[in-house]
Amino acid sequence: MSPEWVSIIALVALFVVGTVLPINMGALAFVAAWLVGMYSLDLAEDEIIAGISGDLILTLVGVTYLFAIAKNNGTVDLIVRAAVRGVGGRIALIPWVMFAVTALLTAIGAASPAACAIIGPIALGFAGRYRINPLLMGMFVVHGAQGGGFSPISIYGTITNSVMADNDLPNGEITIFLVSLLVNVAIAVVLFFVLGGRQLMSRRLDADELDQGQDGPSHPPREMAPATTVSGDAPASGPAPRTTTQAPAGITTDQIVTLVAFLAVAVVALVFDRNIGFTAITAAVLLTALYPKRQKGAVSQVAWATVLLVAGVSTYASILETAGTPEYVGDLAAGLGSAVLGALILCYVGGVVSAFASSTALLPIIIPIAIPLVAQGDIGAVGLIAALAVSSTIVDVSPFSTNGALMLANRPDTISEERFYRQILGYSAIVVAVGPLLVWAVIVVPGWL
DSSP states (O other), X not given: XXXXXXXXXXXXXXXXXXXXXXXXXXXXXXXXXXXXXXXXXXXXXXXXXXXXXXXXXXXXXXXXXXXXXXXXXXXXXXXXHHHHHTXXXXXXXXXXXXXXXXXXXXXXXXXXXXXXXXXXXXXXXXXXXXXXXXHHHHHHHHHHHHHSTTSTTSHHHHHHHHHHHHTTOOOOHHHHHHHXXXXXXXXXXXXXXXXXXXXXXXXXXXXXXXXXXXXSOSSOOOEEXXXXXXXXXXXXXXXXXXXXXXXXXXXOHHHHHHHHHHHHHHHHHHTSOOOHHXXXXXXXXXXXXXXXXXXXXXXGGSOHHHHHHHHHHHHHHHHHHHHTHHHHHHHHHHTTSOHHHHHHHHHHHHHHHHHHSOHHHHHHHHHHHTHHHHHTTSSOHHHHHHHHHHHTTGGGGSTTSHHHHHHHHTOOTTSOHHHHHHHHHHHHHHHHHHHHHHHIIIIITTTOO
């Protein structure tokens, strides 16, 4: 059997086993890289290990370490509280706030599942308390995470941009980020109106009810008159006002310094073109030195599982490249007679696989496969990679993915688990079936990127 087919079979087995069994796909990828590398490609072990991307690992450690510090010292909670209070009692804006905050968290370096794990319970708690469609709120969180997921200092963005640079593809980090953001915002707009957002636009809340929304009692809130009512009018009905309120927490010095640190990392990395990993880990070390008591346990909160995943998958990706598999598969797609049609097939491959497996693991593998299509010159490299990236991540709403499962696990009491599961499953089936096609039609076919 040819090395190309051996590596493909091993890749399929890797995703199947990693999906069925609770084994980190990165660990499986290391095993696959070792076995395929030694016994099919006759590589030495040091040649196999050379496939690990040190730059990528450093970046993942740096940005997740910095994010862990922000979570520990309350900066993340500060962002959430400020955003929620900023809606001024407008219930229709609460899902958009959850979308924006989750997008912000992934954009500054949080892993997509981590951001969903933080915001998901808060968002679905609001859904139950303020009678918002749970599917609307849960999917807004996931699409928000994906919307911010390709910023130049995010995990997805770092992986994608590194793989593009390693394969001598044009730099399109800002373009890919904006495409992902705009696609997910467009999906959110459709969801908002389809899932009852219009009915939310006439509803308002008291300020004290909104402040207590994250952890207040589960009984329905006292609503104000519709948004057209003059401010200060008493509600027509509802329980009497409570005599106690929860005062918002103040901003501490270390939270301000943390916000400045995030801004500094972005400026130094993007404006002065310095390594994001070194920049982020330097900021994390400085924050730890300045406020050591507030950073306890931050190192243990680094996304080590993601680091293992990316290290293993990037190593196996180098085995695929050595075997010539990306060129082989890309030539098969190109052999269909149309690079545009081949791009559609790759978008569907990315979407279907990622719905059941890890998007983080898939990106380093599927991007090199697209190179033969780019070489034909019929489609732009940045446009094709953007389409692949978006097609492979918008499907993370699936209940079989971590993000979708997190939404299911945090469902409000207003809906049964079975019903919520069916809703998420039905929506994810629509996204998998239609999403890659629409992304391909909007991005690849016009050839504007």
